[in-house]
Amino acid sequence: MRNTMHYSGIITNYSCSAACRHCMFASSPRSGKAFITGETAERIVQRLKSAGVRSMHIGGGEPFLNFDALCALLKEMQRAGIGVDYIETNAFWCRDEEETLRRLRIIRSLGADTVMASVDPFHIEFVPLERPIRLVQALRKLGMDYFIWQDRFLERLLPLDLKTTHTREELAALLGEDYIEDTAQEYGVKVNGRALAIAKKLYVRQPAEKLATAEPCAHLLSGQHCHVDLYEKVVPSGCPGIAIDMEDFFERRLPVEKYPCAYRLYTGGLKALYEYACGLGFEADPAGYPTRCSLCYAVREWLHKNSPSDDVAPGCFYREMERTMEEE
Numbered sequence: 602m603r604n605t606m607h608y609s610g611i612i613t614n615y616s617c618s619a620a621c622r623h624c625m626f627a628s629s630p631r632s633g634k635a636f637i638t639g640e641t642a643e644r645i646v647q648r649l650k651s652a653g654v655r656s657m658h659i660g661g662g663e664p665f666l667n668f669d670a671l672c673a674l675l676k677e678m679q680r681a682g683i684g685v686d687y688i689e690t691n692a693f694w695c696r697d698e699e700e701t702l703r704r705l706r707i708i709r710s711l712g713a714d715t716v717m718a719s720v721d722p723f724h725i726e727f728v729p730l731e732r733p734i735r736l737v738q739a740l741r742k743l744g745m746d747y748f749i750w751q752d753r754f755l756e757r758l759l760p761l762d763l764k765t766t767h768t769r770e771e772l773a774a775l776l777g778e779d780y781i782e783d784t785a786q787e788y789g790v791k792v793n794g795r796a797l798a799i800a801k802k803l804y805v806r807q808p809a810e811k812l813a814t815a816e817p818c819a820h821l822l823s824g825q826h827c828h829v830d831l832y833e834k835v836v837p838s839g840c841p842g843i844a845i846d847m848e849d850f851f852e853r854r855l856p857v858e859k860y861p862c863a864y865r866l867y868t869g870g871l872k873a874l875y876e877y878a879c880g881l882g883f884e885a886d887p888a889g890y891p892t893r894c895s896l897c898y899a900v901r902e903w904l905h906k907n908s909p910s911d912d913v914a915p916g917c918f919y920r921e922m923e924r925t926m927e928e929e
């Protein structure tokens with residue numbers, strides 16, 4: 602049976618104005634300047650349409666970093682009749698009301714009438730709170746829909762100076778010394794991507810042999826909440842750094858020669874990937890790993906350097922993750 606997608610998204614770029622501690626895609630200002638083009642957007646959208654996909658959300662990185670690229674994607678979606686569930690943004694660009702309203706009117710004319718504004722103790726290290734607040738006010742003024750991800754954090758952060766960003770120390774003074782770990786847990790999302798650095802503090806390390814079980818990561822071909830990136834690859838839900846060509850994803854094909862990593866995870870779980878990497882020379886950290894996904898990332902990071910394959914991508918993710926793990 603052919604595959605399709607539900608509740609899934611399109612990644613316009615991996616670069617971001619922020620580098621949040623929980624970012625699944627380890628996006629940052631250092632992630633390069635590649636943005637989706639009109640031609641790529643057309644190919645992606647046409648393929649989605651032929652797979653019966655009716656709507657997608659748009660995220661990044663930060664989609665508003667290159668407004669022309671975002672609009673090019675919106676135009677293709679509008680032309681193909683694929684709905685925009687919502688656009689995610691950290692609102693860094695909402696510096697004044699006039700520009701905020703101008704951009705919102707444009708996206709609305711291109712079929713996007715719902716925006717997700719990111720607000721939490723991680724984003725506020727990079728984006729002053731007044732900007733998502735300005736975004737929400739502008740959305741209300743235009744009668745557009747929105748949601749704040751996550752509302753509960755907005756309440757807690759309001760005592761801070763809204764006009765500036767805030768340091769880890771300032772946030773710890775307001776929210777408590779363990780606010781990073783508490784926020785990650787409260788988010789309730791799967792700990793992966795840059796949040797693997799937080800996982801080190803949340804979970805007791807276990808030996809690689811214990812974590813590398815044979816339970817297949819069968820969701821790698823699931824169409825629920827996955828993403829298609831600007832390189833026309835599908836990033837499986839919750840598994841950044843794994844890339845599957847759209848065509849193969851929709852046809853449910855994972856030939857081992859083309860996908861030495863994804864195929865093993867899909868069929869034989871982390872055990873199969875771990876044994877494959879050990880056979881190539883990977884040596885596990887004797888101190889162990891906090892989670893299965895931490896070990897999976899460590900193995901893939903090693904493969905990315907020592908036995909590269911197209912399914913261990915994109916490079917910007919691994920470069921940024923390596924920096925994160927060194928810094929923490």
Ligand code: SF4
Binds near residue numbers: 793866893894897898
């Ligand atoms: S072990 Fe790897 S493939 Fe499986 S869920 Fe974790 S990151 Fe994804």
